Amino acid sequence: MEKIKVGIIGTGNISGIYFQNGKRFESMEVVACADLDVARAKAKAEEHGIRGYSVEEMLADPDVQMIINLTIPQAHASVCMQALEAGKHVYVEKPLAVTREEGERVLELANRKGLLVGSAPDTFLGGGIQTAIKLLDDGWIGTPIGATAFMLCGGHETWHPAPEFYYQKGGGPMFDMGPYYLTALVALLGPMTRVSGSTRISFPERTITSQPKFGQQVKVEVPTHVAGIMDFAAGPIGTLLTSFDVKGNTTLPRIEVYGSEGTLLVPDPNGFGGPVSIWRAGSREWSEIPLSHGKVENARGVGAADMARAIQTGRKHRANGDMALHVLEAMQGFHESSDQGKHYIMKSTCERPAPLSLGLADFGLD
Incomplete structure (x- = not known):
């Protein structure tokens, strides 16, 4: 073609x-x-x-x-x-x-x-999360019950050359990094029906310590610490914590999925590869699972290539607008839930994207 x-x-x-x-x-x-x-x-x-x-x-x-x-x-x-x-x-x-x-x-x-x-993000099409999806679909941890996800850091003003937009409308940890985590969770567990959140602006002003804007002050317009709960249509309940206010490294995992027969440790959704581990009922330790799929290096753009293939063939593309809107609504829903003091009921939905086939080349698509 x-x-x-x-x-x-x-x-x-x-x-x-x-x-x-x-x-x-x-x-x-x-x-x-x-x-x-x-x-x-x-x-x-x-x-x-x-x-x-x-x-x-x-x-x-x-x-x-x-x-x-x-x-x-x-x-x-x-x-x-x-x-x-x-x-x-x-x-x-x-x-x-x-x-x-x-x-x-x-x-x-x-x-x-x-x-x-x-x-974007299209990192869920990488070998790490695609392997986790296959393990879920093959029943390795039984019926999914819940999930947790954590993205915690100290903000971007210490390294980014122009960090202001991270603290303006459309920024903050939820809108900056939340898409990676929420898209991965939708790819793993399907769409959400309800979210709730608590948010805060911990530091009203930030001081840039990177070059070339060292010493400039940034007024913070968006929440920088966001804790959320998600109800998925298929039944699992998830929690998500995103923050630009955490000093030092944390020991929390990126994503864990809990099932009736075990727990699945999912790699960082900001990358394409990473280790996948399982703790099955009756085990005494984690077992790392060899990745079943390729695309473990930085394959950013694979979502666009998958969409180009959809234009050629007429099939549905995976990193599609319906899922992106669903994720966007959830992110805004966490903020609105906190502001209004009540659950936010999702208006949109989407299909869980089709998994990639086994045996594809690193830059191949089905």
Whole structure:
């Protein structure tokens, strides 16, 4: 099949891995890039042997069939809408948008236009979480009962060159890292029906200690410590703790899933590989399980490639807009639950994405 021709909008730090991996997938080919800083886009284009554009020029190019949107979170929805209005399929970095309402508008437009929307994270397609999914599906821990997930750190102002947006609307630990954990949990356990949360802003101002903005003050606009509970449609109850307020390393696991016959230790959902371990009923210790799937290196962009394959074949893509909206609604739901002092009932739902087949090459797709 002829490769889907892709244009990247946003040529910041994260674009590097998309350019690199875009050359390795069979379903798509990156042919152009664009940025508000046209000079930066042209420099990236020259580096990778593709065309460099303004955003307007990119969207007007009939050769570009699909956009990968790597702009900042606050621009995700507007750039997605521009791409869809221009008749392009669009795959966006996480989160889908910064509000549920924006995400709904993106999907409504896509449906009206007959176009596909996809969204990172796609790390659940890596060998680590795909192995955990297979163990669950094969009954290694029996019937899932519950899950826990933890993402705790001290914030990004100590290392990121421009950390302000992490503390503005669309930022915070839930919107920054929550997509990895919630997407992994949906891939493992299916959609949620209800969430509840407690949130706080622990430090109203942050001091940047990284370069080049050392010493600048950042006003914190979003909760930086969020504790949530999730009710899954299939029955399990999950807990999720995300924080930018924790000093030092913690000893908590990334994700654990508890079943009627054992416990499953799931690797860090911010990566593609990692160890998978099981403690089965009657055991005396953890057993590490060899990974059943490939894609253990940084395969970022595999979700976009899977969407390109869906464009080619008509099948459903895995890192799809319905799941991204469901995750976005849950993240906003934790905040709203805390603000309103009551459970948040989920309005959206999604399908648990189809597992990858065994035996695929590291950059292959079924």
